[in-house]
Amino acid sequence: MDRKDFNKELNPSSLKDMVRRMGPLIRPYWFRALLGIAMTIPAGALDSTVAVFLKYYVDNVVVAKNATWAGYIPVLIILFTVVQGVLNFSSTYFNSWVGTKITTDLKKKLYKKLLTFDPCFFDTHNSGDVVYRFYTDADTASTTLISSIKDFLTRFFSSVGLICVLFYNSWQLTIIALIVLGAAVLPTQYVRKKIKKITPKIVTSGSDVITSYNETCNGYKTIASYNLQDYQLKKQYGMLDEIFSLSMKMVKHTNWLSPVMHIVISFGVAGVIWFGNSLIIKGTITSGNFASFIAALLMLYTPIKSIGNKYIDIQKAFLAIERVFEMINFKPKIKSAQESVKIDGIKESVEFDDVVFEYKPGLPVLKHVSLKVPIGKTIAIVGNSGGGKTTLVNLLPRFYDTTDGSVKIDGLDVKKIDLQSLRKHIAVVFQDNFLFSGTIRENIMIGNPEATQEDLDKAVQSAHLEDFIASLKEGLDTYVGERGVMLSGGQKQRIAIARAFLKQAPVVILDEATSALDNKSEAIVQKAIDNLMRNRTVFVIAHRLSTVQNADKIIVVNEGTIVESGTHEELMKEGNGAYKALYNAQFKKKKEVSDEK
CATH class of the missing domain: 1.20.1560.10 (ABC transporter type 1, transmembrane domain)
Structure with missing residues (x-):
């Protein structure tokens, strides 16, 4: 509509x-x-x-x-x-x-x-x-x-x-x-x-x-x-x-x-x-x-x-x-199927099988994308802006449904999985994470309202928030303002990461989670992200290629298709590869900025 x-x-x-x-x-x-x-x-x-x-x-x-x-x-x-x-x-x-x-x-x-x-x-x-x-x-x-x-x-x-x-x-x-x-x-x-x-x-x-x-x-x-x-x-x-x-x-x-x-x-x-x-x-x-x-x-x-x-x-x-x-009486297109099933975890893999997606009919954003990710692996998705990176990962928690093809968890189409059960197993950290009007505690507890104080303290520690929380008079009960306006970008990101920690989901999506931060904030947020990524299946969308070099696999998405895939070392060996071109362009720009300083 x-x-x-x-x-x-x-x-x-x-x-x-x-x-x-x-x-x-x-x-x-x-x-x-x-x-x-x-x-x-x-x-x-x-x-x-x-x-x-x-x-x-x-x-x-x-x-x-x-x-x-x-x-x-x-x-x-x-x-x-x-x-x-x-x-x-x-x-x-x-x-x-x-x-x-x-x-x-x-x-x-x-x-x-x-x-x-x-x-x-x-x-x-x-x-x-x-x-x-x-x-x-x-x-x-x-x-x-x-x-x-x-x-x-x-x-x-x-x-x-x-x-x-x-x-x-x-x-x-x-x-x-x-x-x-x-x-x-x-x-x-x-x-x-x-x-x-x-x-x-x-x-x-x-x-x-x-x-x-x-x-x-x-x-x-x-x-x-x-x-x-x-x-x-x-x-x-x-x-x-x-x-x-x-x-x-x-x-x-x-x-x-x-x-x-x-x-x-x-x-x-x-x-x-x-x-x-x-x-x-x-x-x-x-x-x-x-x-x-x-x-x-x-x-x-x-x-x-x-x-x-x-x-x-x-x-x-x-x-x-x-x-x-x-x-x-309006019927949303994305909802649990009448005979949907609940899952108790992800045991084998996440797969994108010949996926086609269109926001508007006749204008495909993704074109026959296929990708299989074993559990516990980290997949980095890079490429030019507007190429379809975010759209691809948005299909996994069913923010949108595929136009053709399917997204599968352990071989089961996500459309056949109960929607709440599906999303319970996926945590997302966005580039601009939304904080609700309320306290820091309330915003973190969104990840798991039934979490204990011990769970909360562990999430705060893993997200490298303990020093920041300790500096606040009201601590975790500090009011953050509407949309978290009273916090810096790095602080909001770490609260979102603590929220994801508390959710304890086996799959994590990091959508440009550090791209809007300065170098100092990025460094501490990246430490929090490294903690979050341990023992989980991770999809990382990154603009800064320096943050994804250790990924198990890097895929390059341009104009809705996967044009390259491999490890950092493998892709850097490609003579005229798309990833190598992106990496060299960023490295050159970073060197020019350093020389100017």
Whole structure:
């Protein structure tokens, strides 16, 4: 699913579909939900009491001058209003409780789903898309669902009560009122189509703004060092102006609905008054009937006049539900097979068998690569940038799946191995390792949450972190900041190596683990890496060839194919070999730098 599909135009759900989809989330809280909804019945129906009492007030007090009714009716109106107020408060409380719980559950469900997505999903979607779809849409979907159902049922039972009052007072006037009511809601279909077209654009623009904020937080040093403040400001202003334009377009195409309804309804009120006059004169209805009818009609029409704005909110909620459940029902391509097997270790070899891989169809990054690595051996993968080195090792833990061919562990295709079991046996140290917001201890313990303090101390020692930890006031409990911003590159690498130590995986992938470090940091990190590599099957991707000379085998990958393989000594004997050319170029450059110093 690319970003275009991610923010594609969707058809809003109907109320029936919305309730059906959200039903399983509501079910655990059905009693409170039912109680909150049940309270809307009398709360809505009590709207009609004022109109009913008005008939008797006009007929018995205003016209007949009956003093008894004059004392009772005001008290009854206050009493019923108090009861309605208590019911409205209780209904709102229970519905809000249920709505908030559903929102929380939905966010948990979505986050759990997010963790199952393939790396290629995050390659093609920015952080704003993810935040909007997995967080903002969840709020809009569940919160508006509950409030919409509450409002709908309250207005429904209020309308039923008021329509009964209308019929009670005059069936002739009621027919006029209902015909006008039907005409007033007809334009909502046009508005629905406009909302469907504009909303995905607003969502996309909103996610772009969120991405911009995230980039500003994560890239503030780059912004400052390149004086990009004006550039970023112009970019952000452009996105905000786009959202303003889309919002005004939404207003233009939808907010005329309320005033149009107001005008249509005014014809209904005028028609009722005009025809009602003749009914009063003929004696068909009393003055009390007419006053009660007008009061009930205005109470029925008043919420209808504002239905335009409410309808927009409801349609947004329906679209949000579609978007949320599209994600919940989305099937990641990379997952455990239905009859996958769990492995308890790697006993013989890791093999790449005629592997072909494409990020985009028709553009192969790897072309029929075959490589067999016995356990306990160290394989170095070198070559020009963009040749496919990282892509090759990313196929082993199934960050991506092969387009053709297979990756095997002990002769078994990794696609047939349980995904968690597979990744449990592989540790990866990246060039830029991600540290989570938290302490050093928490970031290392990610490798094995059940590790003992002894295991942790051993991992710290093996990663050459003990001196650094000892220099910190809080030691292992020192807060590292978001993405480890409070640490140097070498410190972050050693924490990542300690994490890999704690995992105790038999296969280790080192993806340019020292390429971004200075010589001093590289030296100490390399010692930690040497400890990590002992008695393990290791794949080393390296730019600096001096770090891989002792590998059991070196393969040179250029333009998606293995062009050479052998030990350092064997490859250096090749007269015009690719490895020798790379090595000599680096050695020459290193000598030139040394001479300049």
